[in-house]
Amino acid sequence: MLDRLANRFVALLMAPRALPVLFALFLVPRAVMIACAVTPSSDADWYYGHGAMLAHGLGYLNGRGMPTAFWPVGWPWLLSLGFRVLGVSIWTVGAINWLASALTAWLTLDLGRRLTGSELGGSELAGRIGLLALAVYPNSILYVPLALTETTYTALLMAGIWLMVARRDWAATGAAGLIFGIATLVKAQTLVIVPAILLIMLLREGQVWRRMPLVAARGMVVLLAAALVIGPWTLRNHRELGAWVTVSTNGGITLLTGNNDSARGGYTPDDPLVHRLDPLKDTDEVAYDAQARRLGTDWIKANPARFAALAPLKVWHLWGPDGEGQWAYETGSWAFRAAPHAFLAVRAANQVWYWLLLIAFAAAPWRIVALRHGEGRRVIDWWMVAYVVALFPTAIAVVFSGQSRFHYPAMPFVCLIAGWLVADWLSRRVRA
Numbered sequence: 001m002l003d004r005l006a007n008r009f010v011a012l013l014m015a016p017r018a019l020p021v022l023f024a025l026f027l028v029p030r031a032v033m034i035a036c037a038v039t040p041s042s043d044a045d046w047y048y049g050h051g052a053m054l055a056h057g058l059g060y061l062n063g064r065g066m067p068t069a070f071w072p073v074g075w076p077w078l079l080s081l082g083f084r085v086l087g088v089s090i091w092t093v094g095a096i097n098w099l100a101s102a103l104t105a106w107l108t109l110d111l112g113r114r115l116t117g118s119e120l121g122g123s124e125l126a127g128r129i130g131l132l133a134l135a136v137y138p139n140s141i142l143y144v145p146l147a148l149t150e151t152t153y154t155a156l157l158m159a160g161i162w163l164m165v166a167r168r169d170w171a172a173t174g175a176a177g178l179i180f181g182i183a184t185l186v187k188a189q190t191l192v193i194v195p196a197i198l199l200i201m202l203l204r205e206g207q208v209w210r211r212m213p214l215v216a217a218r219g220m221v222v223l224l225a226a227a228l229v230i231g232p233w234t235l236r237n238h239r240e241l242g243a244w245v246t247v248s249t250n251g252g253i254t255l256l257t258g259n260n261d262s263a264r265g266g267y268t269p270d271d272p273l274v275h276r277l278d279p280l281k282d283t284d285e286v287a288y289d290a291q292a293r294r295l296g297t298d299w300i301k302a303n304p305a306r307f308a309a310l311a312p313l314k315v316w317h318l319w320g321p322d323g324e325g326q327w328a329y330e331t332g333s334w335a336f337r338a339a340p341h342a343f344l345a346v347r348a349a350n351q352v353w354y355w356l357l358l359i360a361f362a363a364a365p366w367r368i369v370a371l372r373h374g375e376g377r378r379v380i381d382w383w384m385v386a387y388v389v390a391l392f393p394t395a396i397a398v399v400f401s402g403q404s405r406f407h408y409p410a411m412p413f414v415c416l417i418a419g420w421l422v423a424d425w426l427s428r429r430v431r432a
Helices: 002-014 018-034 043-055 074-086 090-115 124-135 138-143 150-166 170-186 190-203 208-241 251-258 285-302 304-319 326-332 334-338 340-374 384-399 404-431
Strands: none
Touching: 002 018, 002 124, 002 404, 018 090, 018 124, 018 138, 043 074, 074 090, 074 150, 074 170, 090 124, 090 150, 090 404, 124 404, 138 340, 138 404, 150 170, 150 190, 150 384, 150 404, 170 190, 170 208, 190 208, 190 384, 251 285, 285 304, 304 384, 304 404, 326 334, 326 340, 334 340, 340 384, 340 404, 384 404
């Protein structure tokens, strides 16, 4: 009975018409959610307002009308491009994120084919199951109407990785650098992931010393192309703020709000140590950033045991809960007011689905390594990129603080690896 069900499921997924159905399953619910008309609040309100400010040619200013770099400019700038074409509205936000999610869908499918290799004799099945897993993931659906960075940033991150994994020509390498540059202007730590991808690129085929110059050259092209995007913004910051600020000035306060006497692993902006800096917040953000970084660093040096004890709590805050996309609907959408219990039920179902995906993601390496050893193949290969992407926000959280929305960009990679594990099991049932 189980074998017949496995055969039927594989046949359905591998049918020629299955791909259009999968993409419709992905895109239609996300388009429907745009109709919920979520009013931007908190971080989203700031991004939305400054995107409109840039669209109207008013510059990038703080609440006192002074030039700012406190928040990374990338997402407001991308919003401003959409606003100039389609007008300033929440519908434009939804359209931008919907297009980004469509790109994420295709990249999930294709990276699912490529990153999982050919252990199954055909990675198309793994790619399709990974796409299906992400298509029905509620938190991913809920984010599309929100004026937050996550949906579009995920598409940018995946596009840069895809160009490095799937293409070997120099034009693609340069394009990857340009995309990583834009992604860095959205989230300042993005370029940290590039050396890890280059290391996998170097080690996956052997002959390390012979291939090292070529891989190093590719890395230089990526970084130089990224610098072409980031450099003008850095020069603007030096001109307007009188200091060399590469992307943003919020790194110090991010460090301090995760490392203080009130810290419990999450974001703690109400600690007295944080409030001590309030007079500087709107008057001199460069000094504010420097002072916050100094206070945060001093606290870590003075409390090394406490800092170490916070690490697992930060990781839990990052990876434990999920479904935070619902929060914006609670205060900003007619849909939540019309059906609050439905949203709560979806949140509960989402948490179960999310944990199942994480369990599969954690279990998959054991199977992948065993298969590769059995086939006499190198263990180090592109599949490790998925775990690098997951390790990236984890390492940042350990230093700063854990917030569940920061694992959002890793979820397509979690889904494609979970898809591989399910495809591996189904293939064994089919062969049986």
